[in-house]
Amino acid sequence: MLKKTRKILGITCLAGLTLLFLDFTGTLHLYLGWMAKMQALEAALALNVVVVALLAVATLIFGRIYCSVICPLGVMQDVFGWLGKKSKKNRYTYSKAISWLRYTMLVVFAGALFAGVGTLVQLLAPYSAFGRIATTLLQPLWMMGNNVLAVVAEHYESYTFYSVDVWMRSLPVFIIALLTLAVLAVLAWRNGRTYCNTVCPVGTALSLLSRFSLLKVRFDKSKCRNCSLCTKNCKAACIDFKAHEVDYSRCVVCGDCIDSCKFGALKYTTGFNKTEKKKEDKEANGLSRRSFLLTSAMMATAAMAEETEALVDGGLADIVEKKAPTRTTPLVPPGALSLKNMAQRCTGCQLCVSECPNGILRPSTDMMHLMQPVMSFERGFCRPECTRCSDVCPAGAIKPLDAIEKSSIQIGHAVVAADYCISALGEAECGNCERHCPAGAIEMVPVDPNNEESNYVPAVNEEICIGCGACEHLCPVRPLSAIHVEGHEVHKMI
Template sequence: MKVSWRYLRIAVQLLCLGGFVLLFVLTEYRGKDQLAYPVSLLFRIDPLAALADALAPGSFGWSLLWPALLVVLLTFVLGRFFCGWICPLGTTLDGLGRVVGRGRGPVSAGWRRCKYYLLIFLVAAGFFGLQLFGLFDPLAIFLRTLTLSLYPAWNLIANGVFDRLYQNPVPFVSPLADRIYPFVDTYLLSFHPPAFTLAVLTLLVFFAIIALEKIERRFWCKNLCPLGALFGLCARHALLRREPVAPCADCSACLQQCRSGAVTDAGHRGGECLVCLDCEGFCPQGRVRWAWGRPRAGRGVNLSRRGLLTSLAAGMVLAPVAGVTPAVWQRHSYLLRPPGAVAEKEFQQRCIRCGECMKVCIGGALHPALLDAGPTGLWTPVLVPRIGYCEYNCTLCGQVCPTGAIRPLSLEEKHKTVIGIAVFDKNRCIPFARGEECLVCEEHCPTGEKAIVFDVRPVQVGDEERLVKLPRVVRRLCIGCGICETRCPVEGISPVRVTNEGESRRPFDPWA
C-alpha cells in the first residue's frame, strides 16, 4: 500500500492535468456560438480568483466561484492536497524538474516566508483597489502560457508539418496524414492561426519558474506561490494528520526526501506539506502513516513583524498611488476592451489575467496588454483591431470569463454594445488622399444598417477634379468592432482607427 499511494497520486496528477488541457482545447469556436462545457472550470476552483472577485466592487459571483470555496473547505480537512494532487503547474514542475535537473536544496528556511509576505501584499493591495493576483496565480500562469505561447506554437508546427506533407508527398506517411488531418483540424487546432503580442515574455516567465527547480525541488511552490500560502494557512490544523509528527531518532529518511520540506527535526509542518503521502514509502520500518484525528496545534508561520508590516504597507501605499493616475482613456484613446467588459477600474480588479477570452476570440482581436492599460493592466485583454476584429455574432469571451470581468451577453445585447467608434484619417485614407475609390471598409461593415456610408463629393487630384465616394462613419450605428481597421488595405497604421470614445461601459460619457 505504501508504494501504491505514490502511483495513485501520479495517476491523479496526470488525470487532472489531462482534464485541464482537454478543457483548454475545448475553449474554442467549433461552429457554434455556445460552448457546451464549463471550460473555465480551472478558475472556478481557484481560491485566488474568488478572492480577487470578493475584493472587487459589486456582488460576489457565487454562481461561478462556489467551487473555489469548496476547495478551501476541503483544505481545512485534507491539507494542501490541491498542491500535491491537482495543481497543473505543480504537476508540470514535478515532470519537467527531472528534465532540467533539481537542486540539492534545501535553501534557507527564511525563503518560506516570501509566499506569505507576497499573499499579504496582494490582499492589502486588492483591498484598496489594486488587483495583482493574476500576475502570480499559478493557475493563471499555467493557462496564460498555454494560450499565448505553447498553443500558437503547436498550431504553427502542426500546420507546417501537414502543409509540407501535402506539398511534398512522402510514401505511406502522406496518405496517413491525409486521414488524420480532418480530426486534428476539427478538434486540436484553433479556428484561426493564433498569434499574440506577449508570447515570448509569457514563455520566459514560465521558463524562469521551471529553472528555479535547479535551486530546489518545487522552489516556486515552497517559497513564492501565493496560492500555496493561502492553502498553507488553511491547512495548519487539517484533520488528515501524519503520524509520527517528528522523524524517528534512528532514521532521517523522510527528513531528507520530503519534497516539500514539511518534515523537520522540530516536527511536521502541516502548512507546508503537499500531502503527497510519499513519506509512507520512504520509511524503511513502516512507521509513518496518515490518519484522521482532531486538529492539533501546528507550528506557526513565524513571520517577522517587520516583514508583515512592510508587506501590508507596500500594498496599502501602492494601491492608492496607482488609483490616482488619470483615467486610461484620457491617456490612451485606442485602449479597447472586449464587449461586455465592466467599467475600467472594476475590470482591472476582476480580471485574473487567465487568457481564456483571448483563446476563444474568433477574430483574433484580443491580445495581452503590456503598458497599454497602464502598469497595473499587464496581461489584461485589449482589442487590437489592426490585428483582428470583434466578430459581430460572437459572444464567447463573456461565456468563458471566470470572474465576471467580461459579462456574458446575449446576441441581441452584443449587437448593441459599443466598444468604441471608428474615425478616419483623411490624410491617409485612399479616397480622401488620392482621389481613388475604395469600398473595403463599407463592404465589411457588419451592422444591419451600415455604420459606414459614402458621400459623393468632388476631390481635386492634381489639375483634375473627380467625383469620389468618400466614406463617413454613422456614429449612432458604429459599435467599434474594428473590422474596417483590420481589412483596410493601406499598409502600416490604418487610416481608419477605432477609438474608445462612447463605449457602453461608460454610461456617463457626455458624448455617448
C-alpha cells in the same frame, strides 16, 4: 494510495488545463471549462462563492491538496521535481519556513490588487503564470503541429484539419513567459516547492487554513527510526525528522514522505497529539490579521488593460504590415462592461487570448498593465456572432453573454481619418468600410455635397456603431487604416 490518487488527479488537471489553453477551436471548453473556474484567485474575483467555499472546506479537511492537485503551476513544478529526482534521489533537506518572505509577498500581492498594479498581480498569480506559459510558449508549437497534419490531410483529400496562422502576440510577454518557465524549472528541479512556499500568494493564503486541517501527515514516534528518508523526499522541505514534526502550512499532501518511509512511521490520519497542538496554537498567533488580508486580497482589483502591438495582416496583394493606431482609450471585449470592471477582475491568465478565433485579443505591452487582454484589428475583427472570450473567462472580467446581446453592445466607435482615405483623396473608389459594417453605421457621403463629381468619404453614425473593428480591419490603406476604432471607458447597450 494517497500518492497514487494525488498523481492521477494532478496529471488529469494539468493535462486538462493545458489542452484548454492549447485548443484554438473552442470545442474543449464545453468539457474542460469548469477546470478554469476552479482556480482559487479567479473564483474569488468572479465572486463564485460556491467554488471558494468548496476550496476552503477541502483545505480544512484535507490540507493543501489544491496546490498538488488543482493548481496547474503546482503540478507542473512536481513534474520538474520528478525529473530532478531521476538525476539524484533523496535530494531534499528540511529548512525552516521563511515566514517574513511569505507574508511579505502576500501583503505585496494584496496591496497590488488594491492599488490596481496589474503587472505585479499577474507576475505573482500562479494560474496567470501557467496560462502565460501555455499560451505563449506551447500553443504556437501545438498550432504548428496542427498545420503539419493539415498539409498531410490535404494531400489525401481530407479536411479533418485546417491550417491556422502562427504568430507572436507580444514579445515582452513571450520573454516573461520564458523567464518564468526557466526560473520555476530550476527551482523545482533543485529544491521542489520553493516557489509555492515562499512566493505564491495563493499558497500562503491557503496555508492559513491548512494548519487546522482535519487530515494530516503525522508521525508515529514508536515506529520512526530517524532514517531521514521522509525529509529527503519532502519537496516542500517541511518535515523535521529529528523533532518528528511537519510544518502543515507548507505541506501539500503529496504523499511522497509516506511512500518513502520503510517503517510505516508516517500516516495520513485525523489523529492529534498535544505536541502538535501546542505548536499549531503558537503558529496561529496573529492569524486573524492575516486572514483579513487574505479576504481583502481576494476581493480587490487587478490592473487596467492598455495599448497593444501591431502585427502583420495580409490585406492587399502587395504585403505591407498593418500597424495598430494609437488609441486614446483602449478597447476591451463586449462583456467586460467597462475598463474599471476589467481592472477589478482580470488576472491576465491569457485564456481568452488563446481562445479568440479572430486573432484580435492579445496581451497588453504597457508596462503598467502588462498581460491583460486588449483588442486590435490587424488580423481580424470582433464578429458579432462570436462570444468565445465571454464563455471562457474564469474570473468574471468578461461577463457571459449571447450573440444577440453582443450585437447590441457598444464598446467603442469608428473614427475616420479623411487624409488617408483613398476614396476621399480620389485615388480609387472604395467603400469597403460601408459594405462590410455589420451594424450599418457607415455611409459614404460626398466631401462637397454641392458638387456632383465630389469624392466620397465615410461618415460614421456613432449612435449605432458597436466598435467591432470590421471597418478598420478591412480598410485597404496601409500601414495605418483610414478608419479606426476608439474604445469607450464604459460600454453601453444601443
